[in-house]
Amino acid sequence: MKRKRARVRKPPSTNPPPIHPLQLAESSGWHDGYRAGSEHGYHHGRCAVVLERIPPDQGVKWGLRVLYVQPKEALPYVPIDLGIIDALRGLVAELVVCKPTDDVVGLAASIRPDVVLVLDSIHSLPIEKARAIRELGIRTAVWFTDDPYYTDVTQHIAPCYDYVFTTELTCVAFYRDLGCREVHYLPFGINRAATKPVRVGTPYRSDICFIGTAYWNRVELIDRIADYLAGKNTIIIGYWWDRLKNYEKLKDKIKLGQWMSPEETLNYFSGAKIVINLHRLHDDPTFNQNSRNIPAVSVNPRMFEIGGSGAFQLTDMRGDLYNVYTPGVDLAVYHSPEDLIGKLEHYLTHEEERRAMALNALARTVRDHTYRSRLNQLFGIVASPQTVGG
Template identity: 35%
Template sequence: MKAIFLPSTIRKPFAFIDHCIEKTLDKVGVHPLVHLPGKGFAKRIRQSIQQFQPAFLLANLGCRLTSQELEVIQSLSIPTVIWYTDDPYAIDQSLTTCRFFDYIFTNEEAAISVYQGAGCDNVYHLPLATSLPTFTPRKIALRYQSDVLILGSAFLNRLEEVDFLARRLPSSTLKIVGPGWRKLSNYRRLQDRIRGGWVDPKEAARYYSGAKIVLNIHRAANDPHLGQNRQGVAALTPNNRLFEIASCRAYQLMSYRPGITSLFAGGEIDTYNGRDELPERIRTLLKQEKWRQESAERACALTWQQHRYVHRIQRILKELPFESVKWKSAR
């Protein structure tokens, strides 16, 4: 079976998700025909359909598709699918493209009713996932080791939480990785503990594997960076780091989101509800090596069993109108 795949074409951070989707399609027995937006899009798509007879079209995010390209997609005779992988932060943009697709998958549970309200009939919740072997346990060099790791972009609420911790924990406890952290009020105090700029997924996995605690601070649903959530859609579903950290068999302490209870129903992931509890929780957890290891092992096992990209792609295929098709199993 073949399928047309339209990647997001956004380099950071969605290029890796594009890569995972493309490779996973092939892994489950669907050969992806990759097309990029741009000159000759309509002609290229129609030629692919005539020559290769793809069973469906799948797009990731879709924010760079023009109105003309969206109309081409809407006119196709094959099922068309889009996976929105940046909700709720970019949902304003997503609402301008959703009506052109037959099937809508969103990483954010709270967005389902929003798309249904926009007139979309087939809407499903599909969280992000982890990718093997990128995110797997590994032995790492001393430079990747830390007591408490914060990895990611310095969104406003993350800056506030790290500044809060910097005033209550020794600076040597923290390691901070990612772009934008010069905006910290405590930057001078922490600058020797900061590695600025983007790191690729393999490098991120090394940092996860080297940390005693990975502090997974969710971005606020109303974060002003993109300004693409004017409806104030909630953020109920945990981020992709939940799965990537767990997949490395690293212990994480995650800011609470309600969706964790359905994804890890056995309490495999520890959460916190507010920054005030963090300093004491961290001090206690740093002394509880056995607990951290056991929790990380349980979370890793469940992630490998249920939360890889192969599971997500199989879920998409399950919802499409195919009969008597046996997909390759997740291994």
């Protein structure tokens, strides 16, 4: 009887079968996309933990009847306007919202509010209406949106109000010198219900993101770092970016002339590894009515929006920055185009450091920089003790 010869198994080949170049590219792209999506989801989960640990600020319930006048020009101020309205609804006993084109004086005479609050974007409410409301014995307050860039206009508006609130620290002395007795620095903030980290798809994801109008100092900076940005997954969105000398080099990364809704802006911030913030210069000639050249030292509203999105922020320096965030802890600061390139490269390759700072900024923003907290400060100044509710 013949024995069966044992079948000898060949060891597996160490050389994989050949792969078509197209298959290889698809496989590599799939893995890159999967890794990017996993990283995005991981950071979003950590942001959710931060938000869970910091409950929404309930604030003081003010026993006030408030008449709020929206800005004349809606589009640029939508997130500010909606954030203020949402916060007011939870803070005051009664809220009436109107537009500058409404019969604001008649409405004020009818409902007799404790205070009329005007969000002013280059003279929203005509001066004669503001004066007429004061003559009714009703307290009036204005919150200027664009100081110091339109102070040639606001200098005529501020004296018509009992209380003046400005987003620029250097304008406090300016308005007081005009004879305004109650002038206070009050920056904008975020609406926590609307400005928060969101999970987004690939079209919104980037290494580096900048959203804003191409003022000349911004154009100069982006031109100086154009070669670096061209080699990264960069997104630039806003008006007038065709001013760039290196526009052709970057045009496939630029969404030109697009006005971004708050929701779309939040999507791009949430999807970016790094968001650049570059403040407008006080003497930029583009739509500037600041003939006194009042300097700008306060941070822009975008700083809080970036912080509230859970994104990591690289910003230029403003003198008031240390009063709202801590550089090196909540965000990073650059001082020149060369310094910006170095820090972009550093934070793109040091993910944990970048994410930790973004989480710190998120926590600081929802704790300290919401419209609820800002309006609590405002009513603490405007309201008399008799109007404070339980």
